[in-house]
Amino acid sequence: MREKYPLLQIMDQEGKWLDESKREVLSEEKVKQFYYHMLRIRTYDQKGVALQRQGRIGTYVPFAGQEAAQVGSALALGNEDWMFPTYRDHGASLTFGADLDRMLLHWNGRIEGCLPSREKKIMPASIPIATHLPHATGVAMAEEYKGTRNAAIAYFGDGATSEGDFHEGINIASVFKAPVVFFNQNNGYAISLPVEKQMNSETIVQKSAAYGIPGIRVDGMDAFAVYFAVSEALERARTGKGPTLIEAVTMRFGAHTTADDPSKYRDQDEINRIRDEVDPLLRMEKHMKYRGIWKPAWRGSLEAGIQEELETAIKCMETYEQPDVSAMFDHVFAEPTWTIEKQKQHILSMGGSS
Amino acid sequence: MREKYPLLQIMDQEGKWLDESKREVLSEEKVKQFYYHMLRIRTYDQKGVALQRQGRIGTYVPFAGQEAAQVGSALALGNEDWMFPTYRDHGASLTFGADLDRMLLHWNGRIEGCLPSREKKIMPASIPIATHLPHATGVAMAEEYKGTRNAAIAYFGDGATSEGDFHEGINIASVFKAPVVFFNQNNGYAISLPVEKQMNSETIVQKSAAYGIPGIRVDGMDAFAVYFAVSEALERARTGKGPTLIEAVTMRFGAHTTADDPSKYRDQDEINRIRDEVDPLLRMEKHMKYRGIWKPAWRGSLEAGIQEELETAIKCMETYEQPDVSAMFDHVFAEPTWTIEKQKQHILSMGGSS
Amino acid sequence: MALSKVANKQEVQVRAQELTMIQAINDGLKTMLEKDAKVLLLGEDIGKNGGVFRATDGLQNKFGEKRVIDTPLSEAGFVGAAVGMALNGLKPVVEIQFLGFVYPAFEQIATHVTRMRTRTLGYYSMPMVIRAPYGAGVRSPEIHSDSVEALFVHLPGIKVVCPSTPYDAKGLLIASIADPDPVLFLEPMRLYRGKRQEVPAHDYRIELGKGEIILQGEDVTIFAWGAMMPIAMEAAELMKEERISCEVIDLRTLYPLDKAIIADSVQKTGRVVIIHEGHETGGVGSEIVSVIMETSFLYLRAPIEKVTGFDVPVPLFALEHAYLPTTERVTEAIQKVYSF
Amino acid sequence: MALSKVANKQEVQVRAQELTMIQAINDGLKTMLEKDAKVLLLGEDIGKNGGVFRATDGLQNKFGEKRVIDTPLSEAGFVGAAVGMALNGLKPVVEIQFLGFVYPAFEQIATHVTRMRTRTLGYYSMPMVIRAPYGAGVRSPEIHSDSVEALFVHLPGIKVVCPSTPYDAKGLLIASIADPDPVLFLEPMRLYRGKRQEVPAHDYRIELGKGEIILQGEDVTIFAWGAMMPIAMEAAELMKEERISCEVIDLRTLYPLDKAIIADSVQKTGRVVIIHEGHETGGVGSEIVSVIMETSFLYLRAPIEKVTGFDVPVPLFALEHAYLPTTERVTEAIQKVYSF
């Protein structure tokens, strides 16, 4: 199966071209955009882990290692496209246009953090695994019904492929040729379960055969390759050719969440050792050097900007107005039912509780 | 995909050998056994439809057209294997060793009709589509745990492949190399939905690729071909090589159930017209004639025996003791809870009701 | 104003038809498909076949395959797809072929259909109806006869509606489709082809959350809904002979319950019988008891009686009548509370 | 006989350890894995990782991959596989990582786990335990904090058990595994690493279906279970200052409820407060109200008060404490029923 779905790559481990035909599209400006976003979400991710350690936010879900997959896919999207991320895809969400302040609020257990982005149709991160795949299908069917050229993208992990909703969501999309891209990040683990124990298939991409749809297996550490794979799939979607399954082969450098101890189930030292070799940011840096467009000062200025952006967002999160107990009651229905209203009044009469 | 999974056939439409290497195994005696079972379940099936029309049983699910698939698969099973049929697979169940009297009771709404066969491990027909596939996987894992050479077979239709449980059941089986055969009868319809609208894939067998397991596409009107396909899959199962997905391409000659009107959604006249051309019984008859082992008198005596067996079973059904209200209460738990006991006593005190 | 009312009435008289419940449901769906291009139907066998009960008969022909969609056999999948459609501004009306087949979609309902509005503080809503025939008494196969409304009454974020007449079926269905929030719309199979009733051809709505007094009475209140209504009425009729005056209330919406109609009636009669075919333990009956406890404790003159399905799986059809509440069980309960 | 009892007691004294609830659960699983080769464990991350809460820590190492099975991410699939294992004579103990992830397996539970025995008139049974951490208060992400025991209390054919102490956790877990029928075993996450307690090292069982009086009292009965027990006790303590004597009962099994312990206490006190964190409407509280209605109507001196989670999705953790019953809400309810 690996032969049938060769790994799509644009640049090699050292950042050198493997497919020079893409040179034109990947202008200096474009490449810098890629790097900027990867650096931005990497910095954010490190901050997230730190904030959790300091007890300033709740459990955090790091994505270090998956930046190329998340940035490459997000940058391929059109403004009117729909994004369905999981809890680990906030890197992609931020790249597409999620609001940093809300994102942090989310890690602080604030429902305001689930609000869709102010600019883009980014759905709240799906917590129950794979359940959002049928949503992406339905959103896409609705776009088709309205006669637009918009598409949807659903993010999910290797573990998610074992759930019934993965299967049902893709099957329905395939039948109705819904304009949707199923974007899998195979990071090798579902919490502690290695992908070899998650499935008996050699690849994830081969599951596309079950639905008679195209599959693309792509190097998920190569942001360019991911970008082109997703662009191609989106183009198919927009032109009525239906869904595509993409497997981006990537790696989760750290723990599943800040509550997880990966040394329980894998050789984390080994991962830390090879990390730099495969790091998607370093690879992009090598690429830029190779093309002679790398300037340390430029990186420094990017970093300063990102840090500032982060500090502002953190301050915003930490000075955010206290959670409003009413919010819990007021949005279950357009009009609260009498049981909800009764419960709310009772709690408010006791002084808002908590 | 049709090229990748060529349709396995042993005899052609006219009953002539396509694969003579199987001649030896398919001795005269064996062939007669195939024919006998197909005739038996065909006769039973016609009786079922008639009994329903006469109001002597409830809604009945005919399987005419699928006799080769059901008999060919059932005859391949070993005595200690487990069978997980659907509501349409009573032909297979009867062939494997289900009790005719109980089968009829089932169509009469009697729970006694769900009892497993007195001889064989035949599970109650699964009503919620595809939900029994994980059961077959679990039973098979347990056989493996016990270290036996027994296997399980799960029957299901083309429609069932759209359900999450199809996917989850097979995926788990593939991971644990469970000794189980997933036997699909693709009869072209799920009630009214043609298979082309059920899935975008050209075949069902190609879904095996998703699990990295072998798939066999077989002519479901050729009982021999089905027999060998299932035998091969069972052998793989027994020798620790894991599950196989078989697609038996067949046809449902009649309505989905006696409550269904197929002319609402398909050209039933056309089906009635071509029916004889593809009929698996006629094909077997042609084969026997071709081999010179067909004797009309033999068929007559078979038929007489079958009719007698059926009449006895019908009488048994119709004179069966009245349903016992207690049965409803007594088997929910090993020991009834107080709520159940209270409810039972109340109903009994009112004279057992209805 | 008065004039238009008259005109309206005339129109009703001209156009009203005698319909069965299944026809009234078909008519309600047609009405909303005509009225609102955002409404579309999804489900198994609802298109060409017109639904296994013919609830959607003729609708795909009239509105096309984009509006009346035959889905793959995939309850989680198409309820999930409907969630996506609702996110994207459409109003999907989903048919679950039998309520007993809603379980595969339970995940989608429990974590998404019911929570999307709260999750996004109202930014997104789920204007979705899930229709499902339910209940025993029509000799269906196993699992086809479940009556598990209580499960959904417990899930916050979805309303649960159940008509007992053709008129109510259409009016409640239209109100459910028009509602900005998800509604589980339960259709009593047993009454699908029962008594015909005059059903206006136009668009009319019955407010969700409101029960109706079907029979005024003084001595005992009977609460029921859906397929249990004819049994409630029959029992009430029988009780007249014994000079027990029953007030029969069709609750019609199971979440939110009509607290006012419950309290008013109980405070009048002080004696209550609740009928439902769902299992007793954890059933909606217990919730009604709890509402009465909260609103009308001091008015109760006898312990409340429940006549319900039992704490057992709904049996195959040979015993389904032994499982279902009967008039006999109801009259016994009425006499018990009356003579307490 | 008397001698062996003493010996037993000595053994207990020698071998009992101070354990947290999660350790007691681990110990209970280990005990049964040792005792019965038919017992095996299935679930996500329970093997190498020892479970996300470490409930199964060390067990795969000790009993091997055939007994402690890391499954794919597939709740319907592995609960379904467990059904098959049970059919084939094994006793699977399944872990659902959080109760909020049981929904994908709802179909398997509602149509097979709970019905297989009835369906085969007892020929096959389902000696299966489904363990699931539940509840809010530990700052989990969305869906991780659900408390939907009421759904399962309503499904006929499964028992529902919920311990509140390490001792009970082990004893109830062993009894659940030994039970010939399916049990949903709910583990209050909030108490996992709470107070340690002496837990015997040997195999002991606490009968299912039996509650326990934790505090004897005269004026008001408080019913609670699981994570609500500390709150019940705290409230009862506070009430002592106001000379209100509370009887606190840990129900421990939610189906079947312990009718005798409920009726006895209510008939003594006549005043009742029920606490649960599940949603109010359709919650187990309403079922308890109904049982009291049935058994003890004439003894009630005040309407029953319920202190419960609200009819809203369990909020993200910034508001989870506003959702959960608090001691303050409980004491208010006690005062209300007391002064009625």
Ligand SMILES: Cc1ncc(C[n+]2csc(CCOP(=O)(O)OP(=O)(O)O)c2C)c(N)n1
């Ligand atoms: C239905 C469901 N079951 C279990 C979980 C608990 N859980 C959270 S993340 C996770 C692993 C997911 O693995 P994968 O799909 O590979 O995504 P990754 O975390 O690697 O990004 C599990 C089991 C869940 N969130 N939803």
Ligand SMILES: Cc1ncc(C[n+]2csc(CCOP(=O)(O)OP(=O)(O)O)c2C)c(N)n1
């Ligand atoms: C979960 C579930 N949904 C819906 C149904 C209703 N139903 C019964 S049979 C059927 C079609 C099944 O088609 P297929 O799998 O092709 O099997 P066939 O009937 O053709 O043998 C449907 C939708 C069901 N039994 N279970």
Ligand SMILES: [Mg+2]
């Ligand atoms: Mg992963």
Ligand SMILES: [Mg+2]
């Ligand atoms: Mg079929």
